Structure formats: C-alpha cells, structure tokens
Amino acid sequence: MITTFIAFITDCILGDPQTKYHPVSLLGRFIGAADKFFYKPGKSPAYYLIAGAGIAVAVTALTFALMRSMVMLLHMTLPLYGVYIVKGVILAFLICPRSLAAAALAVRREIVNGNLAEARKKVGYIVGRDTENLDVSEICRAVVETVAENTTDGIVSPLFFYALGGLPLAAVYKAVNTLDSMMGYKNGRYFYYGRFAARLDDVCNFIPARITAILLVGAAFLRHFDYRNAVRIIRRDAHKHPSPNGGWAEAAAAGALGVRLGGYNSYFGKMSFRAYMGDPLRDLTEKTILRAVQLMYTASIGAVIVAALCRYWE
Structure with a gap:
C-alpha cells in the first residue's frame, strides 16, 4: 500500500524525468537496437x-528477470521502509499522470493564448496524426482522445499488473506497451514483424481497458460530470473502435464530457475515418481539455487506491 501511494505522490511532484537514462528510454533503445539487428529486408x-x-x-523475459x-x-x-521508498520511486517511472496532464495542458495553454500554430505543434508531440491543418476543435479532440487512451496505457494498466504481480509484472507490461508503440504498426515494415507485439499489447490491455471505463464513470460521478451518459455511450460505442480496447476509455470520456470523438484523421497525408463515439452535446474547446485532465486524474486516484488495497502488505 505504501509503495503505491509513494509512486503516485512522486509522479505528481516530479513527473516523468526527460532523460536518456529513464528506464523506458533505455528499454526503447534496446528494442530499437534489436529491431535493426533482426530486421532483414526481403x-x-x-x-x-x-x-x-x-x-x-x-x-519481456529480460525485463522480468x-x-x-x-x-x-x-x-x-x-530496511523495510527503504524498500517501500525505492520501490515506490521505481513504480513512479511506470505511470505517467503528471506527464500526460502536462502535455495536454501545454496544448490548452497555447489555444488560450491564441497561438494556434504552436498548439498544432505541441499536439503533434502526443498524437500520430497529421496536425498542421487542425482547427481548434480538432486539436481539442486529439488531446481528449489521447488523454482517455493513455489513462489505460499509462496509468491503469501498469497499476493493474503491479496489483497482480508487483514491480516485475508492472515492468513487463511497460515493456509490452513500449514494444507495441515501436513495432505495432500496420505498415509495410511492421505488418508481420510487429504483429506479435501488437497482439500481446491487446491481450495485456483487455481487462485494464474495461476497468478504466468503470473508473472514468466513477470519476465522472465524483466530478459531477454526466456519468449516466458515460455508461450509455460505453454500451453503445465502445465496440466501434478499431482497437479491441481503445474504445472503452474514449467512449467513457466522450459520454462524461458530452462531446463526440472519432471522425476523420490524416496520417502521412492519407485520410481515414474512425467511428464516432459520443454525441456532440457540447463543443470541443480548451475547457474540454481541462475537464478531460480532471477526469483522468480522478480515475487515476481510483486506480491507485484499488492497486494499494490489492498490495496492502507493501
């Protein structure tokens, strides 16, 4: 229990240090090196x-070991208290509520200041779509979708696996998620090469994604957002997402905030359409970003409490 709360408090205070020695950065460099070594054209x-x-x-095996x-x-x-502190700091590296909030609020700040070009640039740091032509509504949609999706990937899933198997299993999940982010593409190079990583990530996030939806509904209730609509939109739209897991958090956020997510996105100049989630009861504005961050933080606190109760002995 102590370890989990130390991790959350540490992340809230320090965030995610931007250094090449960050464990996830080191992991990414190792995966990149292995990718270059084993990928053979033709x-x-x-x-x-x-x-x-x-x-x-x-x-994943090396990470666990x-x-x-x-x-x-x-x-x-x-000593025992020292173990709690160090393990809490390590766990803080595996969750990212502050970094997620900071990235979202940085975009919001540029919108508030009327600097649309800088807002497009900053949203491009956190989404994979083309951002150079996005208007304010589309920028806000991109941010809200990212905050919702990363509530699962960056917070709930690591804590879920920590609750199941402590730090080793939480680290394994982070390795799987990093593998997916680097290799899980459906393009020519990774269509087959990254398929196992992508499917493994889908399997690992299957239960956490649905827990995230429940936590977001609870967060909507506590924040006096529209939790009833969140439940309705989850039931109606969660299955429409191309990912077996991505729709749960996005549908919950869309319903709670009274907005419509999904729609047309451009990737490398090519337009694609993703099914709509939610109804456009409210406009997507910079206030929507702030409300999405509030929703994410409240759901994160819920995830921390549940994980702490599951690991009450440490």
Whole structure:
C-alpha cells in the first residue's frame, strides 16, 4: 500500500524525468537496437512473424528477470521502509499522470493564448496524426482522445499488473506497451514483424481497458460530470473502435464530457475515418481539455487506491 501511494505522490511532484537514462528510454533503445539487428529486408512473412515474436519474448523475459533481481536485492540490502521508498520511486517511472496532464495542458495553454500554430505543434508531440491543418476543435479532440487512451496505457494498466504481480509484472507490461508503440504498426515494415507485439499489447490491455471505463464513470460521478451518459455511450460505442480496447476509455470520456470523438484523421497525408463515439452535446474547446485532465486524474486516484488495497502488505 505504501509503495503505491509513494509512486503516485512522486509522479505528481516530479513527473516523468526527460532523460536518456529513464528506464523506458533505455528499454526503447534496446528494442530499437534489436529491431535493426533482426530486421532483414526481403524476408518471408514467416521470418518476420518469428523474428518479431522472438524480440518481444526476449525483451519481456529480460525485463522480468532484471526487475525481479532488483526487487530481491532491495529486500536483501535495505530496511523495510527503504524498500517501500525505492520501490515506490521505481513504480513512479511506470505511470505517467503528471506527464500526460502536462502535455495536454501545454496544448490548452497555447489555444488560450491564441497561438494556434504552436498548439498544432505541441499536439503533434502526443498524437500520430497529421496536425498542421487542425482547427481548434480538432486539436481539442486529439488531446481528449489521447488523454482517455493513455489513462489505460499509462496509468491503469501498469497499476493493474503491479496489483497482480508487483514491480516485475508492472515492468513487463511497460515493456509490452513500449514494444507495441515501436513495432505495432500496420505498415509495410511492421505488418508481420510487429504483429506479435501488437497482439500481446491487446491481450495485456483487455481487462485494464474495461476497468478504466468503470473508473472514468466513477470519476465522472465524483466530478459531477454526466456519468449516466458515460455508461450509455460505453454500451453503445465502445465496440466501434478499431482497437479491441481503445474504445472503452474514449467512449467513457466522450459520454462524461458530452462531446463526440472519432471522425476523420490524416496520417502521412492519407485520410481515414474512425467511428464516432459520443454525441456532440457540447463543443470541443480548451475547457474540454481541462475537464478531460480532471477526469483522468480522478480515475487515476481510483486506480491507485484499488492497486494499494490489492498490495496492502507493501
């Protein structure tokens, strides 16, 4: 219990340090090196499937072994209160409520200041779509969708796996999520090569995504947002998302905030359409971003409390 609260407080105070020595940054560099070494142009689909799966299995196994060894070393060398503190700091590296909020509010600040070009630039840091032609409403939609989706990936899922298996399992989830973010694309290079990583991420997020929806409904109730509409939109629209998991948080946020998410997005100059989620009861404005961040933080506190209760002995 102490470890979980230390992690959340540490993240709220310090955020995610922007350094190349951040554990996730180191993990990403390792995955990148393995990717370059094993990717061979002109190979068969079977080779790419096997090579991609091999990278994913090796990375997750190594992550588990290293984190398990580190936890054992902490228990052998530190007094109990010291173990709680260090484990809490490590867990703080695996969750990102403050960084997520900071990125969203940075975009909001530029909109409030009337600097649309800078808002487009900053939203481009946190979304994969083309942003150079987005108007204010579309910028706000992109931010709200990212905040909702990352409530699962960046907060609830790591805490879910921490509750199940402590730091080693939470670190394994972070490795899986990093693998997916680097290799889980449906383009020519990664269509087969990154398929295992993408499917593994889908499996890992299946339960946490649905827990996130429940937490967002609870957060909407506590924030006096429209929690009844959140439930209605989850039931109606969550399954429409192309991802088996992404729609749950987005539908919950759309319903709670009374906005419509989804629609047309441009990726590398090519337009695509994603099913709408929610109804346009309110306009998407900078205030929507603020409300989405409030919703995310409240749901995060709920996730922290649940994880702490599940790991009450540490």
